[in-house]
Amino acid sequence: xxxxxxxLRADGARAGxxxxxxxxxxxxxAVVGAPFYFAPFQVFQLTMxxxxxxxxxxxxxxxxxxxxxxxGHGAFFAAGAYTAAVMLDRFDTGHLATxxxxxxxxxLLGLGFGVPALRLRGLYLALVTLSxxxxxxxxxKRLEPWTGGSMGLTVDKxxxxxxxxxxxxxxxxxxxxAVTAFALLVARNLLRSRVGRALLAVRDHESAAEVMGVRLSxxxxxxxxxxxxxxxxxxxLYTWVIGFVSPDSFSFVLSITxxxxxxxxxxxxxxxxxxxxxxxxxxxxxxxxxxxAAPGVVFGLLIIAxxxxxxxxxxxxAGRIGSAAARRLPRTRTPDGTHTARPTPSGTSAxxxxxxxxxxxxxxxxxxxxxxxxxxxx
Amino acid sequence: MRKKTVLRAAAAATAxxxxxxxxxxQRGQEDKGTAADGACKGQQTTGITDKTIKLGGxxxxxxxxxxxxxxxKGVAAYFKYVNDKGGIDGRTVxxxxxxxGYQPPKAVxxxxxxxxxxxxxxVFQTLGTPSTAAVWDYLNQQKVPQPFVATGASVWGTDEAxxxxxxxxxxxxxxxxxxxxxxxxxxxxxxxxxxxxxDDFGKxxxxxxxxxxxxxxxxxxxxxxxEVTDPSVSAQMASLARSKADVLLNITTPxxxxxxxxxxxxxxxxxxxxxxxxxxxxxxxxKPVGFKNVQGVVSATYFKDPADPQWASDPEMKAYRxxxxxxxxxxxxANQFNAYGWAVASTMHQALAAMKCPTxxxxxxxxxxxxxxxxxxxxxxxTLNTGPDDAFPIETMQLMRxxxxxxxxxxxxxxxxxxxxxVTG
Numbered sequence: 041x042x043x044x045x046x047x048l049r050a051d052g053a054r055a056g057x058x059x060x061x062x063x064x065x066x067x068x069x070a071v072v073g074a075p076f077y078f079a080p081f082q083v084f085q086l087t088m089x090x091x092x093x094x095x096x097x098x099x100x101x102x103x104x105x106x107x108x109x110x111x112g113h114g115a116f117f118a119a120g121a122y123t124a125a126v127m128l129d130r131f132d133t134g135h136l137a138t139x140x141x142x143x144x145x146x147x148l149l150g151l152g153f154g155v156p157a158l159r160l161r162g163l164y165l166a167l168v169t170l171s172x173x174x175x176x177x178x179x180x181k182r183l184e185p186w187t188g189g190s191m192g193l194t195v196d197k198x199x200x201x202x203x204x205x206x207x208x209x210x211x212x213x214x215x216x217x218a219v220t221a222f223a224l225l226v227a228r229n230l231l232r233s234r235v236g237r238a239l240l241a242v243r244d245h246e247s248a249a250e251v252m253g254v255r256l257s258x259x260x261x262x263x264x265x266x267x268x269x270x271x272x273x274x275x276x277l278y279t280w281v282i283g284f285v286s287p288d289s290f291s292f293v294l295s296i297t298x299x300x301x302x303x304x305x306x307x308x309x310x311x312x313x314x315x316x317x318x319x320x321x322x323x324x325x326x327x328x329x330x331x332x333a334a335p336g337v338v339f340g341l342l343i344i345a346x347x348x349x350x351x352x353x354x355x356x357x358a359g360r361i362g363s364a365a366a367r368r369l370p371r372t373r374t375p376d377g378t379h380t381a382r383p384t385p386s387g388t389s390a391x392x393x394x395x396x397x398x399x400x401x402x403x404x405x406x407x408x409x410x411x412x413x414x415x416x417x418x
Numbered sequence: 419m420r421k422k423t424v425l426r427a428a429a430a431a432t433a434x435x436x437x438x439x440x441x442x443x444q445r446g447q448e449d450k451g452t453a454a455d456g457a458c459k460g461q462q463t464t465g466i467t468d469k470t471i472k473l474g475g476x477x478x479x480x481x482x483x484x485x486x487x488x489x490x491k492g493v494a495a496y497f498k499y500v501n502d503k504g505g506i507d508g509r510t511v512x513x514x515x516x517x518x519g520y521q522p523p524k525a526v527x528x529x530x531x532x533x534x535x536x537x538x539x540x541v542f543q544t545l546g547t548p549s550t551a552a553v554w555d556y557l558n559q560q561k562v563p564q565p566f567v568a569t570g571a572s573v574w575g576t577d578e579a580x581x582x583x584x585x586x587x588x589x590x591x592x593x594x595x596x597x598x599x600x601x602x603x604x605x606x607x608x609x610x611x612x613x614x615x616x617d618d619f620g621k622x623x624x625x626x627x628x629x630x631x632x633x634x635x636x637x638x639x640x641x642x643x644x645e646v647t648d649p650s651v652s653a654q655m656a657s658l659a660r661s662k663a664d665v666l667l668n669i670t671t672p673x674x675x676x677x678x679x680x681x682x683x684x685x686x687x688x689x690x691x692x693x694x695x696x697x698x699x700x701x702x703x704x705k706p707v708g709f710k711n712v713q714g715v716v717s718a719t720y721f722k723d724p725a726d727p728q729w730a731s732d733p734e735m736k737a738y739r740x741x742x743x744x745x746x747x748x749x750x751x752a753n754q755f756n757a758y759g760w761a762v763a764s765t766m767h768q769a770l771a772a773m774k775c776p777t778x779x780x781x782x783x784x785x786x787x788x789x790x791x792x793x794x795x796x797x798x799x800x801t802l803n804t805g806p807d808d809a810f811p812i813e814t815m816q817l818m819r820x821x822x823x824x825x826x827x828x829x830x831x832x833x834x835x836x837x838x839x840x841v842t843g
Contacts, residue, residue: 081534190617288548289522336480
């Protein structure tokens with residue numbers, strides 16, 4: 041504790057940097073230490089959270105930052121999972137080889153799906169993507185020589201190398217953690233690049249963006265491609281972790297669950313996908329413990345409750361609580377009152393990628409999703 | 419102010435983590451299962467003591483297949499009934515139910531929860547082919563018994579790499595053989611039209627049927643499939659009607675079973691002998707079609723229908739109704755799935771009672787060594803038999819025909835293993 045107070049007394053800029061480093065260190069220790077602390081079953085659950093987080097990060101690019109809606113991300117997920125499973129089962133390639141193939145395949149698939157996104161908007165686009173999610177499991181059943189039909193495929197999980205001394209679950213966790221960290225980093229950098237700024241511009245005002253020189257068709261299609269790629273990578277990781285794929289694993293309910301997870305976690309926030317993934321993974325269990333008879337009802341009620349308490353998702357909750365507290369407390373305690381009167385929504389996270397406060401974000405979201413197709417901006 | 423909060427949180431998290439890591443070694447030891455002494459030396463006794471047995475089941479309590487979830491109520495009622503009477507060899511049964519929503523990844527998660535956290539003695543049961551296929555590798559690796567899975571796919575009994583997994587109900591191939599034998603005996607020149615669900619269930623049954631017909635004068639003249647997601651099967655029925663077949667084999671799940679029966683009744687020019695598979699033969703399927711429209715329909719069964727008045731005074735059926743009223747008052751005793759749960763739980767009871775060693779290995783061996791075991795809820799003449807190379811406990815079924823307002827059994831129970839030889843993969 042003495043070091044901490046010592047740091048606090050140090051001058052502002054240095055303290056800020058040390059603080060960031062400390063937080064990063066604590067997070068790293070927690071994340072790396074987790075598989076040694078928790079029981080194998082809990083490590084498995086954590087691994088699944090990471091898998092879903094990658095898929096949600098991809099969906100976030102499209103829905104949160106791109107302002108387009110997809111009810112078909114379960115299908116991209118399935119495509120990635122099956123790519124990995126078929127490669128492992130039929131061609132006996134190593135696990136690592138499946139990752140780039142799944143990523144590239146889903147990227148191309150996303151490019152193909154970006155085309156309807158150019159012409160369709162809102163609910164109409166959602167319907168097209170939904171049809172993809174509904175039809176893919178049926179296709180997988182029909183392609184029996186490759187996919188094993190409705191019995192699915194059972195594949196081997198990656199085995200820990202002997203030198204590591206890790207158990208299978210721990211090894212899987214670290215593999216998935218590495219990929220997830222890399223994927224989230226790519227997502228962050230993507231949003232800070234031209235692509236990210238173009239996406240935000242298109243989401244907020246299409247015509248204005250076009251006038252500014254953003255090529256609508258390119259960026260809308262790219263948004264789908266990137267987003268599909270993330271879902272495909274998540275699917276590939278899923279195959280590594282579960283070791284079994286079947287068409288029933290990827291019903292369109294998965295797509296809906298992913299979308300719900302993203303909205304609950306927080307749209308257009310960098311760590312919203314992580315929170316959303318944890319929600320998708322853990323809350324059904326909590327729901328079941330609360331009511332054995334109707335877990336679905338409890339799950340639904342919990343989603344409604346979250347949306348009431350945190351309309352900007354769990355990621356925006358911290359900001360809301362902060363601003364509520366700031367409104368209650370007298371302003372005297374801060375030397376620069378402007379800052380605490382309106383704290384940034386999510387601390388260290390998405391500030392650079394997205395400067396809009398959560399409330400404004402939600403409004404920006406709600407419009408393109410539910411709105412009828414606009415012919416041309418008036 | 420915010421800086422301090424963040425710092426404190428970080429410090430607290432680190433401290434908590436370090437404390438936890440210190441305890442980690444202890445946790446690792448806890449995870450190890452327990453082993454037996456004496457004659458059963460070295461065998462796993464996780465989940466079983468002299469006083470208790472802990473079993474875990476994974477059922478779809480939510481999702482598209484939640485109608486089957488009520489099986490868990492039948493099972494739970496049976497174990498409560500047995501516990502009330504002193505348990506199995508003095509051991510009371512604790513039965514943990516988890517919901518997988520019919521999703522394979524969820525089933526994997528729940529299986530791991532049951533094995534690693536709840537530390538169950540055996541996973542009894544998993545329901546549905548996808549969920550069972552998703553977890554059987556894991557359970558066999560962990561050497562956890564997975565007896566009497568609630569699915570009729572033939573793969574559970576023909577696979578040799580999974581000695582810890584066994585089926586229970588007659589597999590779909592065995593059921594197909596019953597119909598094939600019936601046709602061979604009564605209509606040796608029949609032309610058959612088949613409506614089947616395009617998945618493992620439909621293909622298993624259809625494949626078994628065609629194989630059993632090989633070498634006879636009976637021909638399958640038309641086949642139509644549908645997907646579970648299709649809205650209706652009327653188009654398929656119209657196309658089958660054009661084949662002018664004199665037998666219709668209806669391999670469907672309940673919703674489509676009703677539709678096919680109704681379509682058959684509507685097409686007055688075509689009146690084949692309608693054989694409906696046992697998955698769709700419950701009263702709940704036939705009633706919406708109208709009983710007058712399903713007269714003479716043939717099916718096969720192996721357990722007593724709780725809605726059938728002929729079993730009203732049967733002692734097992736009385737015990738079942740009483741126990742359900744007492745321990746699961748929200749479950750409908752007339753629902754076949756509850757009776758199914760009761761029957762499979764009493765099979766489990768007999769397997770547990772027959773264990774030579776009270777260990778997981780003991781249960782595995784007992785499940786594979788059932789000899790003419792009788793279960794009250796099964797039809798008279800249907801007994802359970804397994805062996806080292808036979809993981810299909812029930813392979814005997816009896817035909818039934820719909821008359822008036824209910825099914826009536828006819829002929830003798832047919833042991834398909836004796837008639838056709840073992841089912842191979």
